[in-house]
Amino acid sequence: MRSCIACRLRAPRASLIRLVCDPEGTVVVDRFLKAPGRGAHLCYDAECIRVAAQRKAYGRAFKRAVAPVDPERLIADVVAAIEARVRDRLAIGRRAGWTRSGMDVLGRERARLALFVLAEDAAPATAARIASWGDPERCPVIVFGNRAWLGATQGQAERVAVGVIDADEAARLRTEFERRDRVLVAT
Ligand SMILES: [Zn+2]
Known part of the structure:
Protein backbone atom coordinates (compact mmCIF):
# COMPACT_ATOMS: atom_id res chain seq x y z
CA MET A 1 0.00 0.00 0.00
CA ARG A 2 1.10 3.57 -0.75
CA SER A 3 -0.35 6.98 0.07
CA CYS A 4 -1.23 9.74 -2.37
CA ILE A 5 0.99 12.75 -1.56
CA ALA A 6 -1.98 15.10 -2.13
CA CYS A 7 -5.04 13.52 -0.49
CA ARG A 8 -3.28 10.80 1.60
CA LEU A 9 -5.57 8.08 0.28
CA ARG A 10 -3.94 4.69 0.79
CA ALA A 11 -4.15 2.29 -2.13
CA PRO A 12 -2.22 -0.58 -3.72
CA ARG A 13 0.94 0.65 -5.43
CA ALA A 14 -0.23 -0.44 -8.88
CA SER A 15 -3.41 1.61 -8.65
CA LEU A 16 -1.55 4.91 -8.17
CA ILE A 17 0.62 7.08 -10.39
CA ARG A 18 4.28 6.54 -9.48
CA LEU A 19 6.65 9.47 -9.85
CA VAL A 20 10.40 9.50 -9.65
CA CYS A 21 12.90 12.36 -9.56
CA ASP A 22 15.66 12.40 -12.14
CA PRO A 23 19.23 13.52 -11.26
CA GLU A 24 18.46 17.08 -12.41
CA GLY A 25 15.55 17.32 -9.98
CA THR A 26 12.79 16.94 -12.57
CA VAL A 27 9.76 14.97 -11.41
CA VAL A 28 8.76 12.44 -14.07
CA VAL A 29 6.20 9.66 -14.35
CA ASP A 30 7.47 6.11 -13.86
CA ARG A 31 5.48 4.60 -16.74
CA PHE A 32 5.93 0.93 -15.96
CA LEU A 33 6.46 1.18 -12.18
CA LYS A 34 10.00 -0.12 -12.56
CA ALA A 35 12.29 2.88 -12.16
CA PRO A 36 14.79 2.61 -9.29
CA GLY A 37 14.98 5.06 -6.43
CA ARG A 38 12.52 6.80 -4.19
CA GLY A 39 9.03 7.06 -5.60
CA ALA A 40 6.12 9.36 -4.82
CA HIS A 41 2.53 8.39 -5.46
CA LEU A 42 -0.59 10.19 -6.59
CA CYS A 43 -4.16 9.22 -7.39
CA TYR A 44 -5.14 9.12 -11.05
CA ASP A 45 -6.96 12.37 -10.47
CA ALA A 46 -6.36 15.82 -11.98
CA GLU A 47 -7.21 17.42 -8.63
CA CYS A 48 -4.53 15.48 -6.72
CA ILE A 49 -1.88 16.33 -9.35
CA ARG A 50 -2.71 20.05 -9.08
CA VAL A 51 -3.07 20.13 -5.29
CA ALA A 52 0.32 18.45 -4.85
CA ALA A 53 1.95 21.22 -6.91
CA GLN A 54 0.16 23.98 -4.97
CA ARG A 55 1.31 22.53 -1.65
CA LYS A 56 4.84 21.88 -2.91
CA ALA A 57 4.33 18.27 -1.90
CA TYR A 58 6.74 16.97 -4.56
CA GLY A 59 9.89 18.33 -2.89
CA ARG A 60 8.76 16.99 0.48
CA ALA A 61 8.02 13.56 -0.98
CA PHE A 62 11.48 13.29 -2.52
CA LYS A 63 13.23 14.98 0.41
CA ARG A 64 15.25 17.13 -1.97
CA ALA A 65 15.00 20.26 -4.10
CA VAL A 66 12.94 19.58 -7.20
CA ALA A 67 12.33 21.75 -10.24
CA PRO A 68 8.93 23.47 -10.12
CA VAL A 69 6.28 20.99 -11.25
CA ASP A 70 3.82 22.22 -13.87
CA PRO A 71 0.73 20.11 -13.18
CA GLU A 72 -0.40 20.36 -16.82
CA ARG A 73 2.94 18.96 -17.98
CA LEU A 74 2.62 16.16 -15.44
CA ILE A 75 -0.92 15.38 -16.63
CA ALA A 76 0.39 15.16 -20.21
CA ASP A 77 3.12 12.78 -18.94
CA VAL A 78 0.54 10.62 -17.17
CA VAL A 79 -1.57 10.40 -20.34
CA ALA A 80 1.55 9.49 -22.35
CA ALA A 81 2.31 6.74 -19.80
CA ILE A 82 -1.23 5.38 -20.14
CA GLU A 83 -0.91 5.43 -23.94
CA ALA A 84 2.41 3.59 -23.75
ZN1 LIG B 1 -5.10 11.59 -4.11
Whole structure:
Protein backbone atom coordinates (compact mmCIF):
# COMPACT_ATOMS: atom_id res chain seq x y z
CA MET A 1 0.00 0.00 0.00
CA ARG A 2 1.10 3.57 -0.75
CA SER A 3 -0.35 6.98 0.07
CA CYS A 4 -1.23 9.74 -2.37
CA ILE A 5 0.99 12.75 -1.56
CA ALA A 6 -1.98 15.10 -2.13
CA CYS A 7 -5.04 13.52 -0.49
CA ARG A 8 -3.28 10.80 1.60
CA LEU A 9 -5.57 8.08 0.28
CA ARG A 10 -3.94 4.69 0.79
CA ALA A 11 -4.15 2.29 -2.13
CA PRO A 12 -2.22 -0.58 -3.72
CA ARG A 13 0.94 0.65 -5.43
CA ALA A 14 -0.23 -0.44 -8.88
CA SER A 15 -3.41 1.61 -8.65
CA LEU A 16 -1.55 4.91 -8.17
CA ILE A 17 0.62 7.08 -10.39
CA ARG A 18 4.28 6.54 -9.48
CA LEU A 19 6.65 9.47 -9.85
CA VAL A 20 10.40 9.50 -9.65
CA CYS A 21 12.90 12.36 -9.56
CA ASP A 22 15.66 12.40 -12.14
CA PRO A 23 19.23 13.52 -11.26
CA GLU A 24 18.46 17.08 -12.41
CA GLY A 25 15.55 17.32 -9.98
CA THR A 26 12.79 16.94 -12.57
CA VAL A 27 9.76 14.97 -11.41
CA VAL A 28 8.76 12.44 -14.07
CA VAL A 29 6.20 9.66 -14.35
CA ASP A 30 7.47 6.11 -13.86
CA ARG A 31 5.48 4.60 -16.74
CA PHE A 32 5.93 0.93 -15.96
CA LEU A 33 6.46 1.18 -12.18
CA LYS A 34 10.00 -0.12 -12.56
CA ALA A 35 12.29 2.88 -12.16
CA PRO A 36 14.79 2.61 -9.29
CA GLY A 37 14.98 5.06 -6.43
CA ARG A 38 12.52 6.80 -4.19
CA GLY A 39 9.03 7.06 -5.60
CA ALA A 40 6.12 9.36 -4.82
CA HIS A 41 2.53 8.39 -5.46
CA LEU A 42 -0.59 10.19 -6.59
CA CYS A 43 -4.16 9.22 -7.39
CA TYR A 44 -5.14 9.12 -11.05
CA ASP A 45 -6.96 12.37 -10.47
CA ALA A 46 -6.36 15.82 -11.98
CA GLU A 47 -7.21 17.42 -8.63
CA CYS A 48 -4.53 15.48 -6.72
CA ILE A 49 -1.88 16.33 -9.35
CA ARG A 50 -2.71 20.05 -9.08
CA VAL A 51 -3.07 20.13 -5.29
CA ALA A 52 0.32 18.45 -4.85
CA ALA A 53 1.95 21.22 -6.91
CA GLN A 54 0.16 23.98 -4.97
CA ARG A 55 1.31 22.53 -1.65
CA LYS A 56 4.84 21.88 -2.91
CA ALA A 57 4.33 18.27 -1.90
CA TYR A 58 6.74 16.97 -4.56
CA GLY A 59 9.89 18.33 -2.89
CA ARG A 60 8.76 16.99 0.48
CA ALA A 61 8.02 13.56 -0.98
CA PHE A 62 11.48 13.29 -2.52
CA LYS A 63 13.23 14.98 0.41
CA ARG A 64 15.25 17.13 -1.97
CA ALA A 65 15.00 20.26 -4.10
CA VAL A 66 12.94 19.58 -7.20
CA ALA A 67 12.33 21.75 -10.24
CA PRO A 68 8.93 23.47 -10.12
CA VAL A 69 6.28 20.99 -11.25
CA ASP A 70 3.82 22.22 -13.87
CA PRO A 71 0.73 20.11 -13.18
CA GLU A 72 -0.40 20.36 -16.82
CA ARG A 73 2.94 18.96 -17.98
CA LEU A 74 2.62 16.16 -15.44
CA ILE A 75 -0.92 15.38 -16.63
CA ALA A 76 0.39 15.16 -20.21
CA ASP A 77 3.12 12.78 -18.94
CA VAL A 78 0.54 10.62 -17.17
CA VAL A 79 -1.57 10.40 -20.34
CA ALA A 80 1.55 9.49 -22.35
CA ALA A 81 2.31 6.74 -19.80
CA ILE A 82 -1.23 5.38 -20.14
CA GLU A 83 -0.91 5.43 -23.94
CA ALA A 84 2.41 3.59 -23.75
CA ARG A 85 0.94 0.87 -21.53
CA VAL A 86 -2.17 0.47 -23.71
CA ARG A 87 0.01 0.28 -26.83
CA ASP A 88 2.14 -2.40 -25.19
CA ARG A 89 -0.85 -4.47 -24.09
CA LEU A 90 -2.51 -4.31 -27.52
CA ALA A 91 0.75 -5.35 -29.19
CA ILE A 92 1.11 -8.22 -26.73
CA GLY A 93 -2.51 -9.12 -27.43
CA ARG A 94 -1.82 -9.42 -31.11
CA ARG A 95 1.08 -11.80 -30.50
CA ALA A 96 -0.85 -13.75 -27.85
CA GLY A 97 -3.96 -13.95 -30.03
CA TRP A 98 -6.48 -12.08 -27.86
CA THR A 99 -6.98 -9.07 -30.13
CA ARG A 100 -8.94 -8.90 -33.38
CA SER A 101 -8.94 -6.25 -36.09
CA GLY A 102 -10.30 -5.61 -39.56
CA MET A 103 -13.99 -4.87 -40.05
CA ASP A 104 -14.82 -8.30 -41.49
CA VAL A 105 -13.18 -10.14 -38.60
CA LEU A 106 -14.67 -7.80 -36.00
CA GLY A 107 -18.14 -8.23 -37.47
CA ARG A 108 -17.83 -11.99 -37.59
CA GLU A 109 -16.44 -12.36 -34.07
CA ARG A 110 -18.31 -9.54 -32.36
CA ALA A 111 -20.19 -11.89 -30.03
CA ARG A 112 -16.85 -13.05 -28.53
CA LEU A 113 -15.48 -9.57 -27.89
CA ALA A 114 -15.24 -7.94 -24.46
CA LEU A 115 -14.03 -4.52 -25.67
CA PHE A 116 -13.75 -2.41 -28.80
CA VAL A 117 -11.03 0.23 -29.03
CA LEU A 118 -12.20 2.63 -31.73
CA ALA A 119 -9.92 5.10 -33.54
CA GLU A 120 -10.78 8.74 -32.90
CA ASP A 121 -10.44 9.42 -36.65
CA ALA A 122 -12.78 6.62 -37.72
CA ALA A 123 -15.26 7.61 -40.42
CA PRO A 124 -18.68 8.36 -38.89
CA ALA A 125 -20.39 5.45 -40.69
CA THR A 126 -17.71 3.01 -39.48
CA ALA A 127 -17.87 4.38 -35.94
CA ALA A 128 -21.66 3.94 -35.96
CA ARG A 129 -21.29 0.36 -37.17
CA ILE A 130 -18.81 -0.49 -34.39
CA ALA A 131 -21.07 1.24 -31.85
CA SER A 132 -23.96 -0.98 -32.97
CA TRP A 133 -21.80 -4.08 -32.31
CA GLY A 134 -20.81 -2.96 -28.82
CA ASP A 135 -22.74 -3.11 -25.59
CA PRO A 136 -22.22 -0.77 -22.61
CA GLU A 137 -21.95 -3.69 -20.16
CA ARG A 138 -20.67 -6.69 -22.08
CA CYS A 139 -18.51 -5.01 -24.70
CA PRO A 140 -18.03 -1.23 -24.40
CA VAL A 141 -16.68 0.87 -27.26
CA ILE A 142 -13.84 3.15 -26.10
CA VAL A 143 -12.40 5.84 -28.37
CA PHE A 144 -8.60 5.82 -28.00
CA GLY A 145 -5.77 6.59 -30.41
CA ASN A 146 -6.06 7.06 -34.14
CA ARG A 147 -6.08 4.61 -37.06
CA ALA A 148 -2.31 4.73 -37.57
CA TRP A 149 -1.63 4.27 -33.84
CA LEU A 150 -4.07 1.36 -33.52
CA GLY A 151 -2.68 -0.13 -36.73
CA ALA A 152 0.87 -0.02 -35.39
CA THR A 153 -0.18 -2.05 -32.33
CA GLN A 154 -1.47 -4.77 -34.66
CA GLY A 155 1.42 -4.77 -37.14
CA GLN A 156 -0.73 -2.99 -39.74
CA ALA A 157 -0.59 0.40 -41.46
CA GLU A 158 -4.00 1.40 -40.12
CA ARG A 159 -6.78 -0.10 -38.08
CA VAL A 160 -10.10 1.62 -37.44
CA ALA A 161 -10.82 -0.54 -34.38
CA VAL A 162 -9.26 -3.31 -32.33
CA GLY A 163 -11.38 -5.89 -30.52
CA VAL A 164 -10.32 -7.69 -27.33
CA ILE A 165 -11.63 -11.18 -26.65
CA ASP A 166 -9.88 -11.78 -23.31
CA ALA A 167 -12.17 -10.50 -20.53
CA ASP A 168 -9.35 -9.95 -18.00
CA GLU A 169 -7.28 -8.01 -20.49
CA ALA A 170 -10.36 -5.99 -21.47
CA ALA A 171 -10.89 -5.11 -17.80
CA ARG A 172 -7.25 -4.01 -17.44
CA LEU A 173 -7.56 -1.80 -20.50
CA ARG A 174 -10.82 -0.31 -19.24
CA THR A 175 -9.01 0.65 -16.02
CA GLU A 176 -6.41 2.52 -18.08
CA PHE A 177 -9.13 4.34 -20.06
CA GLU A 178 -10.88 5.36 -16.83
CA ARG A 179 -7.57 6.68 -15.49
CA ARG A 180 -7.11 8.80 -18.59
CA ASP A 181 -10.62 10.24 -18.18
CA ARG A 182 -9.95 11.10 -14.52
CA VAL A 183 -6.68 12.94 -15.20
CA LEU A 184 -8.07 14.82 -18.19
CA VAL A 185 -10.90 16.42 -16.21
CA ALA A 186 -10.77 20.18 -16.74
CA THR A 187 -11.05 22.50 -13.77
ZN1 LIG B 1 -5.10 11.59 -4.11
